[in-house]
Amino acid sequence: MTRNAPAAPINQLQIGQRADGRFDDEEATQKGLTDGEQNQESEGWDRWVSRSVKEAPSWLVSTMIHIAIILLLALIPLHREVTRSLVLFLGNADAGGEGDSLTSFNIAESEMMLGENDGESAEDLAVTASDLSVIVPELTEIGTQMAAPDFSIKKGLTGRSGTMKGALLKAYGGTDQTEQSVALGLEWLERNQISDGSWSLVSPFSSPGTSENRPAATAMALMAFMGAGNTHQTGTYQPNVYRGLNYLLRLQDEDGYFAAKSAGIQRTYSQAQATIALCELYGMTGDPKLREPAERAVGWALRAQDQGGGWRYEPRQTGDTSVTGWYVMALISARMAGLDVPSDQLDRIHQFLDTVQRKEGVRGPNPDGDQYAYQAPSQPKISMTAEGMLCRMYLGWKTDDPRITEGCGKVAGEPIVTGVQGRDYYYWYYATNALHHAGGANWRKWNDVMKEALPELQIRTGKERGSWPPEGDPHGSAGGRLYATVLSILCLEAYYRHMPLSEMANR
Template sequence: MSAPLRPSFTTAGIPPSVVPPPRDRWRTEPNEPAADVAVPTSVFRRLFDKIRDLRKFDWRTIDWRLENTPPWLISMVLHLSLLLALAFITLAASGGDRALLTLRQGEWEPQAELAEFVIEPIAPLELPIEAVAEIQHEPDFDFHSLQVDQPTVETVAMASSSPMLDQLIAKTTPSADLTTPIRTAHPAMFAGRSGPLKAELLKKYGGTKVTEDAVALGLAWLKRQQLPGGNWSMRGPYTTGSFSENETAATAMAMLAFMGAGSTHRSGPYEKEVLRAVHWLVKQQDRSGFMAHRANSHEKMYAQSQAMIALCELYAMTKDSWLRPYAQAACDFAKDSQSPAGGWRYQPRTDSDTSVTGWFLMGLKSGQTAGLEVDPDVLLRVGKFLDTVGGGYDEGYAYMQGERSSPTMTAVGLLCRQYLGWQRNHPAMSRGLITLEANYPIDPGQPDVYYWYYATQAMHHYGGPLWDDWNAKLRVDLPAMQDKQGAERGSWPPQRDAWGRLGGRLYTTCFALYNLEVYYRHMPLYSQDQTDVW
C-alpha cells in the first residue's frame, strides 16, 4: 500500500518544486484567492506576482526542518520568547506617568529626641471606687486656723563627735540673705552610710538598736522578694501587693533601701542584690535616659525620677565609671522633660505638681553630688515653681497651683527649699516645720509613710528640739508597726496606710526603711547655730 500523499499547497498549475524568490522580511502578504486577474496598472501586476511567488513556496521544507530540530532547542526558543514577552509587559507597567505605590514592612529605628517617648494619656487606676474615695483626699493645711506656740530656735547640746564628723559637718560663713539661689551639693552627702561615721551619726541623731534591727529585718525581707531577673515587682510574690505593676519603681525603691544602709554593687551585705538590680535597671534605659516605659501613664515619671536617684546615688557612692553615662542620661532627661512652669508631672514638658517635682529635684541634687552635669537654671526654675504653689511665710504648699495646701506637700516643699538654699533661720522654714510637728506628728493610728518620709528628712536637716520631738515618736512607733512573724516578717503592712492600698507592701516597706535610715542616709544640711553646713 502506497503512502498517502501529502496535501499540496500549490495552486494554478504552479509546480511545488520551484523555489520561491526571497520575500520582503517586514511585509505582510494579503491572503487573496489565487486567480488570474487583469490589473490595470503595473503596481497591481507586481502585487499579483508576489502572491503567486508565495504560492510556489514548498512548505514541506519547513515541516522537514521542524521534524529534524532537537526538542531542547525548540523548548529553549519558546521559553525565551515567553520570558521576553513577560519582560516587555513588566516594563510597560512601570513606564509612563503613572505612580506606583510600593508597600513593605517598616522597621522601627529609635531616635534620640525626647518626643519619641511621649507618654500616653493618663488612665484611671484599676481600683474599686470605694478604695479611691477613701484615700484620694488629704486634710487641708490651713495655717491661719492653727494655734501654735512659736518657740525660739535654739541650739541643742549634742553628743561629742569625732574629728571626722566635725570635719564633715563644718560651718560655712553665714549669708546676709535668707535665701541662696542654689545650694551646691556636698561631695560627702552619702558618706555616713557605712563605717565608723555611720555609728557616730546614729548616736548623734537619735537612732537606736531597735531602729537598726527593724532596718535589718526589712532589708532581709526585700532580699527575699527579688525576682530572678534582678528586679522587683509592686504586685508580689509577697501578699497585699499593689493594684498596678511598676517594675522600674519597685526596683529603684528597693535599691535605695539597700544603698541607704550602705550596700552598693561593689560592697556591703547586699552587694549581689544591688549588682543584679542595677544591671536590670540600666537595660530599661533608652537613648534619651528614660527608664519607665512599661509603667502606667500616671506612674511613669514617678518611676523615672526614683530610678534617676538610684543611679546617681550609686555612682556617687562608688564612682564606678561604667555607671556614669547612665546616670548622666537620667539627669539629661530631667532637664529635657522639665515643664515651662519649672516642675514635672505625668507628662514631659507639660504641667507640674509638687509631688513629682520633689522626686526630680532629689535626683538632680544626687547628680550634683556625684559630679554629673546639672544645669543650674533647671534648679532655679524649680524654685520659681515652688513660689506658685507655696504661700510664703503664712501658708504651706499645695499639690498644684490654685489648690489648698496640705501637710504632705508642705513637707515636700520645705525639703525642696532646704536643698535649693534656704537657710535654717528662714522664717517660713521655722514656721512650716513647727506647725507640721505640732499638728501632724507621727501617729500610728493614721500611718502615712509618704508624708513621714518627707517630714522626717526636713526635720532631721533642721535639727534641734524640733527633730528630737519628731524622732521620739518615729523611733518607737514605726518599728512597732513592722510585721515580726510569718512569711512577711520584716515588712510593713499596707492596709491602714494612707497610700498603702495603692502602693502595696513593697511601697510601705521601702518608705518605712527610708525613715529609719534617716540618721545616716544623708549628711545634715545645717549645723546647729542657724547657719548652713554646705
C-alpha cells in the same frame, strides 16, 4: 530585648519630645569629675580631744565639735567628689528585659564576692558610736548654737557606712531598735527579689498593690539597700544591688529613659526614682561604668522640666509638688555624685514652688508662707508642706529661715501614729527627711515618736517578717506592702542616709 546603643550624655534643655518619652535633636556635653580629698588621722587625736573637751570652756567645745565633724568627713576616702509623690507607685509596667544579659556593664566575678567585713550589725554600730562619743558629744544640739560649717553638698552620701554611720546614728537619735528594724526590712526585700533582679508591687507577698510597676519598685528597693551602705561592689546585700542595677540598666534607652514600658501617667515616677538610684550608686562608688547611664538619666530629667520650673506626668507639663519633689531629689543626687546640673534649672524650681506656697488665712500664693499645696489652685496639705520644705532646703533656703522653722513646727505637731487610722507612710517619709535636715527641737520631737512607732508597726513574725502593713494608708492599696516597707526603711535610715543640711551648706 536588645538594649539600644548608648548615646552621649545630655545636660541641656532641648525640644522635640516624642510620645514614648524620648527627645529628638539632642546635644551632648560631658563634664569631668574632681577627685575627692583624702586626709590621714593624726596620732593621738582621740586622747587629745577627750582631755580638751573635759577642760575647755563651752564655747570652745562647740567649736571643737564642728572641727571634729569636718575632719571625720575628710577621712572618708572618695573616688570622686560627690548630692521624692502622692501616687507613688500607681500604674502598670511591663517587667521587660527578663533574661537579657548586659554586655556593656560587666563586673568581674571577683568583684561580686562579699568581703568578710562587709555589713555591720546594730550592735557593731552601737559600739562604734559609743567609741566616738567623746569626739561628737550631743551632735543633736549643733545648729541651734552656731552657724553650720561650710560642708559641700558633694559630701551628702558619705555617712552611710563605717564610723561616720555609727556616729550619725547616735548623734541624731537612732537606736539599736531602729537599726534592727532596718535590718529586718532589708531581709524582707532580699527574700522578695525576683529572679530577673527586679522587685514587684504585686508579688510574691501578701497585701499587694493593685497595679504593677517594676521599675519603680526596683528603684525604691535599691534606694533602701543603698541607704544602709550597700552598693553593687560592697556590702551585705551587694549581690541584690548588683542584680537590681542590671535590671534598671537593661530598661534604659539611649535618651536616658527607663520607663518606656511603664503605663500612663506613672512613667514619670518610675523615671525619677530610677534616676535617684543610679546617681546615688554612682556617687557612692565612683564606678566609671555608671557615669554615662547616670548622665543620660539626668539629661532626660532636665529636658522634661516645665518652663515654670516643675514636673508632672508628661514632659514639660505644668508641675505639681508631688512629682516635682522626686525630680528635685534626682537632680540633687546627681550633684552629690559630682555630675553637672545647671544652676539656672535648679533655680527655676523655686518659681514653681512659689506658686504652691501658702500662708494660713491668706488666699493664693504667698512668699511669707510656711505651707505648701499640691498645685497652684489647691489648698495646703501637711504632706505637701513637708515635701515643699525639703525641696526649698535642698535648693538653698537656710534651715533657720522662719518659713522653714514655722512649717517644721506644724509638721512636728502631726507625728506618726501606730493605729490603722491616720497611717500615712508617704507623709511620714517626707516629714522625717525635712525635719532631719532642719534639725533642732522639731526633729527631736518627731524622732522621739518615730524611733518607737515605726519599729512597733513592723511585722515581726511569719512570712512577712520585716515588712510594714499597708492597710489604712491612703495610697496603701495601690502601692501595697512593698511601698509601705520601703518608705519605712528610708525613714529609719534618715539618721545617716544623707548628711543633714543643718550641718552643711547645700550650695
